Amino acid sequence: MNASKQHSVAITEILISFxxxxxxxxxxxxxxxxxxxxxxxxxxAWSFFNPLIMLAVxxxxxxxxxxxxxxxGSNSKTEFALVLFIGMIVHSVLAESMNNSxxxxxxxxxxxxxxxxPLEVLPWVVMGSILFxxxxxxxxxxxxxxxxxxxxxxxxxxxxxxxxxxxxFSLGVSWMIASLGVYIRDIGQMTxxxxxxxxxxxxxxxxxxxxxxxxxxxxxxxxxxxxxxxxRDVLMWGHMPNWSGLIIAFSVSVITMWLGFIWFQKTxxxxxxxx
Amino acid sequence: xxxxxxKNVSINYPVFGxxxxxxxxxxxxxxxxALLSRKKNKTLYSNxxxxxxxxxxxxxxxxxxxxxGSGKSTLLKVLANIYKPTEGIIKHSGKIxxxxxxxxxxxxxxxxxxxxxxxxxxxGYKKHEIITKIDSIIAFSDLDSYIHLPVNTYSDGMKLRLSxxxxxxxxxxxxxxxxxILAGDANFINKARxxxxxxxxxxxxxxxxxxxxxxxxxxxxxxxxxxxxxxMKFGLTNEVFHDYNSFLNTQK
Numbered sequence: 001m002n003a004s005k006q007h008s009v010a011i012t013e014i015l016i017s018f019x020x021x022x023x024x025x026x027x028x029x030x031x032x033x034x035x036x037x038x039x040x041x042x043x044x045a046w047s048f049f050n051p052l053i054m055l056a057v058x059x060x061x062x063x064x065x066x067x068x069x070x071x072x073g074s075n076s077k078t079e080f081a082l083v084l085f086i087g088m089i090v091h092s093v094l095a096e097s098m099n100n101s102x103x104x105x106x107x108x109x110x111x112x113x114x115x116x117x118p119l120e121v122l123p124w125v126v127m128g129s130i131l132f133x134x135x136x137x138x139x140x141x142x143x144x145x146x147x148x149x150x151x152x153x154x155x156x157x158x159x160x161x162x163x164x165x166x167x168x169f170s171l172g173v174s175w176m177i178a179s180l181g182v183y184i185r186d187i188g189q190m191t192x193x194x195x196x197x198x199x200x201x202x203x204x205x206x207x208x209x210x211x212x213x214x215x216x217x218x219x220x221x222x223x224x225x226x227x228x229x230x231x232r233d234v235l236m237w238g239h240m241p242n243w244s245g246l247i248i249a250f251s252v253s254v255i256t257m258w259l260g261f262i263w264f265q266k267t268x269x270x271x272x273x274x275x
Numbered sequence: 276x277x278x279x280x281x282k283n284v285s286i287n288y289p290v291f292g293x294x295x296x297x298x299x300x301x302x303x304x305x306x307x308x309a310l311l312s313r314k315k316n317k318t319l320y321s322n323x324x325x326x327x328x329x330x331x332x333x334x335x336x337x338x339x340x341x342x343x344g345s346g347k348s349t350l351l352k353v354l355a356n357i358y359k360p361t362e363g364i365i366k367h368s369g370k371i372x373x374x375x376x377x378x379x380x381x382x383x384x385x386x387x388x389x390x391x392x393x394x395x396x397x398x399g400y401k402k403h404e405i406i407t408k409i410d411s412i413i414a415f416s417d418l419d420s421y422i423h424l425p426v427n428t429y430s431d432g433m434k435l436r437l438s439x440x441x442x443x444x445x446x447x448x449x450x451x452x453x454x455x456i457l458a459g460d461a462n463f464i465n466k467a468r469x470x471x472x473x474x475x476x477x478x479x480x481x482x483x484x485x486x487x488x489x490x491x492x493x494x495x496x497x498x499x500x501x502x503x504x505x506x507m508k509f510g511l512t513n514e515v516f517h518d519y520n521s522f523l524n525t526q527k
Contacts (some may be wrong), residue, residue, distance in 0.1 A: 024396045031382055031393065038384045114376035115397065116356050269359055273289050 007120075007265040011258050021121045028121075029128030036129075051137040055085050055144055070207065078148045082141065086235055087204030089137050090166065090228045093130055095195035097170040100126045102181030102188035104174075105271055112271045119268055120261070123174035127167060141235070153238035162230045162241055168253040169223055172260030179267045182274055203228055223252070277369025277448045277479040279331045279354055284363035286324040286349055286504075323349040325504040327363070331480050338495035338512060339484040340519060345501040347484040348453065351375070354482055355451050369479060372398065372447030377438045383427040387418055387437050390426055394441045408444045415440040415470065432463065439467060443474045450478040454485040468493070488516055 018025070037043045059081035062068045068080045104122050111117040138159075146152060181187040202224040211219060219225050226249055233239035324346050331337060331354075339347045352358045353365065355373040380397030381390045391412055395405040413422050416436045418429075426434060475481050475494065485491050491498060491512060498515040500507045507522075508515050 023402050027393060027396055031385065035382065035384060110376050110379050113352070113357065114379050115373060116371070116399075117397070272358055 007268060009262040009265045011254075011261075013265075014257065014261050017118060017120055018124060021118050021124075024118070025121050025124045025128060028125045029132070032125060032129040033132050047133055047136045048140065051085075051133075051140040054088075055081060055140060058084050058088075076148075078144070082145060082148070083232060083236060084204065085137075085141050085144075086231050087202065087228045089134055089141070090231055091195075091199055091202055091204055091224060092137075093134055093163075093166055094170045094173070094224060095198065096130045097123070097126055097174045098177060098191045098195050100130075101174045101177035102191055104178040105182045106275060109275050112275055119271070120175070120264060123171055123178060126174060127171055130170075131167070145235075153235060155234040155238050155240060158234045158241045159231065161246060162227060162234060165246070165249040165253040166224075166227045168250075168257045172253070172257035175257075175260035175264035179264045179271075182271050183267070198222070198224065223249075276333055278333070278366075279329075279369075279449065279480065280364075280366045281327050281329040281353070281360075282364045284324060284327045284329075284353060284360040284365055285322070286346075286353060286358060287320040287322055287361045290321050323504055324353065324360075327353075327506060329499070329506070329509070331482070333479045335497060336475070336481045336495045337483070338491035338498040339482060339501060340486070340488075340491060340498060340515070341501035341507075344503075346504045347501055348375075349504075350499075350501065351451050351453060351482060351484050354449075367449075369448035371449045371451065372442075372445070372478075373451040374442045375451075375453055377435060377442070379438075381426060381434075381438060384425055386425055387416070387422040387429070388413075390437065391441050394438060395445075398442070398445070400445060404445070412440045412444045415444075415466075436463060440470075443470055446477045447474075448478055449480045450475060450482070452481070452483045454483070454487060454490060492516070 033047075034044065037046050040046060042049065059078055062080045062084060063077045070080045070083045101123065104126065105112065105119070108122065111119060111122075142152070142156075177187060177191060201219070202222055203219060208216060208219050208225060208229060226245060230241050230245070234241055327350070339350060341347050349358065351373070352375075353360060355371055355375075356365075356367060357373070380394045382393055385393065391409060392402065392405055395408075396402070416422070416433075416439075418433060418437060421429065421433065426437070429437070471494070481494065483491065483494055495512055497510065498512040499509045500515050500519050508518055
């Protein structure tokens with residue numbers, strides 16, 4: 001071991017670090033997920049009830065109170081809630097990792113000051129916990145869909161492919177923000193505003209096609225737009241994913257992830273001085 | 276062969292005021308600063324270690340003594356590779372096992388048994404390596420059936436016993452410790468001493484920071500005396516303590 005060695009910024013290091021620390025990541029993720037519900041009577045069942053209750057609320061508010069319709073000529077009472085919920089799930093993957101990251105290092109000061117710890121795994125742990133909850137939400141969504149429509153779209157099998165760019169992108173953002181949050185404490189305030197803005201600037205409450213022409217191109221600059229629409233295509237409408245679009249999304253995400261990782265590795269040397 | 280070589284190592288901590296980490300302050304300082312004065316952006320540095328040259332090699336049992344703020348912990352953290360030297364070079368060979376924070380990685384809501392795995396993994400061991408040691412860890416901790424209860428039901432002494440037995444269960448080539456690990460009741464300290472002695476005899480290098488003359492004399496044959504980030508004396512434990520004690524007397 002050599003102390004003067006720099007932290008590697010190679011793109012392969014992301015994978016190597018993940019494989020080397022997979023046991024640690026698994027244990028910490030488990031601790032994070034279970035820890036959230038420990039002490040509550042229903043325990044981990046809350047992760048199931050939370051999305052269930054939210055979906056019920058969306059259905060009542062948007063379909064019954066607002067009488068909102070997603071497509072023109074649709075008479076379904078539940079369609080809007082189902083479409084909306086997909087958007088919320090996708091948004092929460094990015095939003096939760098953005099909101100969790102600014103204090104990620106500050107919450108774990110002893111990992112910085114007391115041991116030689118692979119700090120770069122912490123965003124993986126955050127992502128693991130988010131993905132667990134995302135999975136449960138998707139199950140709830142699926143159950144609701146089956147009850148309403150008595151069928152499942154077979155294109156659901158492509159969902160992991162649609163989510164991979166989202167996950168990689170969020171990881172990159174997470175590395176970036178986790179490091180920035182150590183040096184600039186204001187980041188925590190910014191991300192919560194930013195994620196709320198993102199919620200309304202993504203086609204979650206409305207279809208992108210409803211926007212006037214000049215704004216349509218702008219909304220596609222939002223990285224969430226593509227993922228949300230693709231998720232709806234494979235989950236809801238039974239369309240094949242847009243392969244060329246996925247390849248572009250994948251490339252953009254890998255680059256974002258790598259840049260975030262490089263930034264993290266380059267700046268982590270100073271953490272011990274600041275925290 | 277294990278060794279740690281430090282060449283002209285200095286550590287400077289930048290001292291940030293809490294306000295400097297706010298974006299607003301930074302902008303105002305930068306903006307107004309450029310307009311009103313040419314004052315350079317001054318960051319205060321605290322000089323924790325000064326030009327340290329040190330070679331530790333196989334068989335060394337080193338004590339580190341000095342008054343509060345003399346740089347003992349900083350030196351340990353440099354040796355542990357946690358802090359990077361601001362200046363100078365450090366070279367390691369051998370697996371380092373730092374034991375500074377006795378509760379690191381422990382989750383008080385989880386059971387003692389689960390915590391053995393959590394802490395073991397924080398120390399960089401794989402699950403199957405921990406499984407091979409688990410019986411001896413539980414036996415040494417004396418926790419019996421308590422091992423399956425959440426750690427927050429334990430007394431402080433029981434927590435200490437648990438983390439101590441995990442920390443010392445694995446052979447280390449280079450062992451770095453501060454004395455917090457040797458707090459506990461008399462019964463435990465005796466047991467811990469025996470365990471530490473066998474643990475230390477399996478490791479190539481030991482560095483132990485302590486205020487206790489007794490502990491250092493018990494475990495270390497050589498001692499470093501630090502004062503305000505400088506090595507005042509590095510030599511045989513008895514000689515160093517002789518000088519250290521007379522220095523403390525002149526200070527009174």
